[in-house]
Amino acid sequence: MTNMLNRRQFLQKGAAASLATTVLFKGAQAMSAPAAKKPVAISTWSHGIPANEAAWKVLKAGGTALDAVEQGVRVPEADPKEMSVGYGGRPDRDGHVTLDACIMDDKGNAGSVCFLEHIKHPISVARLVMEKTPHVMLAGEGALQFALENGFEKEDLLTDEARRQWEDWKTKADYHPEVNIENHDTISMLALDVHGNLSGACTTSGMAYKLHGRVGDSPIIGAGMFCDNEVGGAAATGHGEWVMRTLGSFLVVELMRQGRSPQAACEEAVMRIVKLQPNFDEVQIGYIAINKAGETGAYCLHPGFNYALYEDDKNVLIDAESYLKK
Template identity: 65%
Template sequence: MQRRKFIKNATITATAIISTPLAASYSNEKTKITPTKGIKPIVIATWDVANASAKAWEVLKNGGNSLDAVEQGVMIEEADESNQSVGKGGRPDRDGKVTLDACIMDHQGNCGAVLCMQNIVHPVSVARKVMEETPHVMLAGKGAEQFAYEMGFEKENLLTEKSKQEWLEWKKTSQYKPIVNIENHDTIGMLAIDSIGNISGACTTSGMAYKISGRVGDSPIIGAGLFIDNEIGGATATGVGEEVVKTVGSFLIVELMRQGKSPQEACEEGVNRIIAKNKGNLNFQIGFIAINKQGETGAYCIQPGFTYRTYSEKGHLNNTPDSYIKV
């Protein structure tokens, strides 16, 4: 099952579509659906991350809170070496270094993030420690890594042999500058509402493959890659992070819901804002998912190919949202 080809370039190994093995008990159904009506508890996540959404649902169905659900959910993807866009096994930057970004936000508006961090498998958990153990919101680079060690996280080489070989192959023909349609990447963003109605979210990524060293996208930026307002709802993004940052996309979607739009309407408006700013130059992908306080969901993207998972008492579904560009 394909799920991760966001920016197309079939000429290089690095842009191979990535698949995640699904347990036999998980629904393999992909449905073109209308946004869900209100229901909770519920989990929604970018991409076909069945193992991650199943883990988050396990936490919720056992009476756990939404913050634990989203953290434990995305940790599944961070530890999955076959997922080359998140955590261990993520594709490196142009210097061959795997750098990770993540953020987390709870129902009280507390948040934490780590940016451009190396050698730690679970950046989302370090982000939670930043939120809970420091007066700060963001830690970056070597400072984030040192903080992780102080919190008991172990150092581990994140560059797997597969990702290393693909990087070496890419180096044969690449130029050391951003090249459109060559950075294949995506982000795992997850939102959850627990049984008492509290909303939390998490977002984690290894960023663009072969990015310039030090590059950070939207994923760990509160308000861009993720935003939660427990009175209204939450949103998260995947795709070319620079475009999401320019519109503060996730915050925008939550604010649109505050103004009365449904999650689906808000996601469509968020994408349309980005489209308008690019004046027809749409050679990239953006996808948003959102949830409101009532448990209604929505999703929208520019290019076809984006999917998202939902898990609730109604089942575990892999959904295909509408896209701006029709095929």
């Protein structure tokens, strides 16, 4: 009996060692995967199509992924018809348009701003925070002061249409999130350049009619967006509180580090939320991801999330697979 137990223990230890070796090998494969030689841009929602166009011009000219994502998301930031990002964004419940954004480069540097008013391009302010200060995040009045000191102009970002919708909402003042309407409140973009480097950006005006001072996941490194140039990048959209609670973008990248594909990593990140939030009728979450080989993935909780993918000189809008089916 003693010999049988020893043999069983030996086999169990051998199997465990083999499994550990396999996991380490897959993780090493993810970290050492060769970078793609062709550029790729991926961004959230239909406003990702024009954003990708701007990013692609940078990438095709041999520019950096960092420049590409900044130039890309500046397009919806400046579009008054895009009411979930930047100029024209729906205000909070007190009528203030408050903006959040973050950016991250291939060296692990990051910058972000949150609760920023009066500045049309928060993503560019976030980049200056990254490049000109020892900090990662500036907030509120401090972020505004920094922007003005660096040449940004103070503007009224509340358009007539956004004001009209806010005035209508105030008649009842009943905040009720709607899946794929108020919750598609972001543009997130990831890019891989011809040099094999990754960068990401995320910018938003946040949930419509939110409490004054509310900040979502978009400016938080590891929640709204995260890049690791050895592995890949990920970004989120949707109900930010749940992305923050699970550090979703960081999770996706770490799962890719362990050997998961971008698609499988996005699916697992959504499942973490499913396990934590059994009643998700009013919660939408979507993730996009890209690895060093240029492979991409996307997944969401409810049907209705789409993303724009630009590769091989084609810019297409794709409906993401979802946990809940139509």
